[in-house]
Amino acid sequence: RLAGDWALVARGLGKDGVQALLIDAAAPRLTALVNDLLHASHGPRWSVTISTTRAKKDKSGDKEVCDAIVHDQQARHERERCRDVVAFSGGERTFLDEALALGLSLLGCEVAGLKEPVLIRDESGAALDRERAPKYVAMLRRAAEMAGAKHVLFVTHDPTLWALADSRVRVAGGKIEVDDEEEDPR
Secondary structure, three states: OHHHHHHHHHHHHOOOOHHHHHHHHHHHHHHHHHHHHHHHHHOOOEEEEEEEEEEOOOOOOEEEEEEEEEEEOOOOOHHHOEEEHHHOOHHHHHHHHHHHHHHHHHHHHHHHOOOOOEEEEEOOOOOOOOOOHHHHHHHHHHHHHHHOOOEEEEEOOOHHHHHHOOOEEEEEOOEEEEEOOOOOOO
16 A cells, blocks of 8 residues: 555656646746737737647647747748747747746746846847847846846847946956946947
């Protein structure tokens, strides 16, 4: 009897147990968070669906996955309307990856019950062009609002992103300078 009880506990705590149920339960909330971030920065162009299971090819059941399927309203061809994040170009993929990373961070803050976290991004916008830089900062601002964060710190070498920050801390040549002016520090 005792061995049977322990086998039940092992199954409940194994890869198909409680942790799988928690991950499955988190997918809809993560989808909502990511879509909120994307819509705040890009409007209705992209929506994401995150799923944790997919039907097996042989139709014998489902297999565990972590798919992020992007629905692109501006796709030129029907086959491009719904595709995996990895199928997008560099700048688009960077943006979508950042939305997913921020969504995971927001979900983690919610689950942990964190109040007023500080969001930190280290050169996550480095591959963005001048057109996407303001959209990236809009997404960071929305993430801060959603998390109740008073501060978002992001590292960048891009003057376009510098100009969009409320304040700047410049670290160069062994010195640290703080700039609260709303001008381009180039």
